[in-house]
Amino acid sequence: MTSHWTAAHVAAIDRATMACAPLLSKPQPLIEGIDLWDYWPVQAEDGSQALIAGGTLFILLSAPALLDPDARHGMARLRLMHRVGDKWRDLGLLFDDGFSPGSREWSGSAILSPDHGHITLYYTVAGTRGExxxxxxxxxxxxxxxLSVEGDAIALSPWSTPVEMLVPDGxxxxxxxxxxxxxxxxxAFRDPAFFRDPADGAAYVFFAASLAQSSSFWNGAVGMARRAPDGRWDLLPPLIAADGLNNELERPHVIVHDGRYYLFWSTQQKVFADDGPAGPNGLYGMTSDSLAGPWRPINGTGLAFANPPQAPFQAYSWFVLPDLTVQSFADMTGIAHVPADPAQARRHFGGAPAPDLRLAIEGDRLWLA
Structure with missing residues (x-):
């Protein structure tokens, strides 16, 4: 059954008392001349970060750092990096030129096999090759x-031919x-996030979606699919609908904590409906006693935490791990409004991973630890 995130939930957000992330300084670039954003670790099937060569492998969106930071979306390529402690090592672009069947590569998730022998990547192909x-x-x-690891040397065999997982049904x-x-x-039909349900062992993906049976422009949803015994993915009805409320529920993903399910997504103030309440840029979510629902907004509103009011665009694309670590990237730091001037935007754009945060959870309540 589809659960609903509604205007009444968002209207209950109290901006005077809502949880906010600490102020973030603009980070130094990890790779000079390269913007990095939306990133995720290679995970074990239980969602934990997989330990590889003494650290964590990450896949990040990357693009040359042009004057206008927004230009990165039209050039996005997946990049592989290895982190040990606070030290990052660049392992280059994940795919060869022309490998993907699109013009850009957008977000997804990556899972290490139980024997540590291979990595499966679920990702978004945007556009078409050669357009x-x-x-x-x-x-x-x-x-x-x-995957092969010798000491700190990490190598991936040539990636298999990409196979399309799902097609929107209209x-x-x-x-x-x-x-x-x-x-x-x-x-939206993007951002596939893998999840293995501990209740029955079934494999799912969740993804950002848009509702076909909607009369509103603001028709964002969290879609889902389940892997069938023959290996195909079966498309299922949306898990969460924000019909009439919000256009984009981005990078949705699920964790299990203390026997409960927690579904998280990121969204921005500018993609809420013009004629209704708007929440801040932040991490949002719902919780349920089972994957089938019903799902209830955490904290009664759906908002886990927001960017601070002094810098409401400082970070984005939050990703929660089962140990309640929260990863994100530094977006427009140290400024209260997004600059219209690309040169000014460049001076404030982070384009690198933000410091990790940590959540605390008690039932339907969630806060920043």
């Missing part, structure tokens, strides 16, 4: 590569992704 004008079509693909999920083409207006 002259960038389109906003989004497709979900999976591919895998053998019944539950919108097929046309364009939505006007501006940032915040495009529709």
């Amino acid at each position: 002259d004008v960038l389109s906003f079509s989004q497709r979900l693909f999976e591919t895998r590569a053998a 019944i539950d999920y919108v097929r046309d992704m364009e939505g006007g083409g501006a940032i915040g207006t495009i529709k």
